[in-house]
Amino acid sequence: APTALVRRLAEEPVEIAAPLLTRSNALSDIDLIALIGRHGLPHARAIARRKELNPTIADLIRALERPTLVKTPPPDTVTKLTPRPEPATKADAGRAASGEAAENARRRLRSMIRPAGDAADVNTFLGQP
Numbered sequence: 030a031p032t033a034l035v036r037r038l039a040e041e042p043v044e045i046a047a048p049l050l051t052r053s054n055a056l057s058d059i060d061l062i063a064l065i066g067r068h069g070l071p072h073a074r075a076i077a078r079r080k081e082l083n084p085t086i087a088d089l090i091r092a093l094e095r096p097t098l099v100k101t102p103p104p105d106t107v108t109k110l111t112p113r114p115e116p117a118t119k120a121d122a123g124r125a126a127s128g129e130a131a132e133n134a135r136r137r138l139r140s141m142i143r144p145a146g147d148a149a150d151v152n153t154f155l156g157q158p
Contacts, residue, residue, distance in 0.1 A: 030055065039064055043071040046122040058083045066090065 035055040039046045047054070050064070050072060065073045065086075073090045076082070 036060060039072075040067070043075055045067070046072065047075040051078045061086055062089070062141060065093070070094065 030053075034053045035049055037055050039049050039053070039056060043050070050061075056064075061076050061083075065076065070093055073093050077087065077090045107155070
């Protein structure tokens with residue numbers, strides 16, 4: 030069968046593609062890896078039944094079949110390890126806002142004091158050149 034047709038049929042659900050995945054020589058190792066990447070474990074299991082399979086692909090399939098166990102600490106440990114943000118007080122928020130407002134006011138005043146030649150280059154709303 031033409032290679033393009035075999036590749037197209039190999040993209041079908043595993044129920045249709047399995048005979049090609051297990052026996053076709055038209056599929057290269059790269060094709061097999063791409064099929065595993067796109068279709069996952071069902072196609073990988075069919076490919077694993079090939080008589081002559083690249084050992085690297087066989088290792089890949091075994092890795093896919095083995096679920097990875099991720100150890101997670103108990104919930105209490107997670108909350109103990111997570112840094113807690115310090116509560117912001119109204120005074121802190123007010124100081125930050127007033128500090129920013131003061132800085133903006135200074136910039137506007139400086140822009141008004143500059144000589145006429147520099148004034149044209151200054152945005153009075155931002156107070157920056």
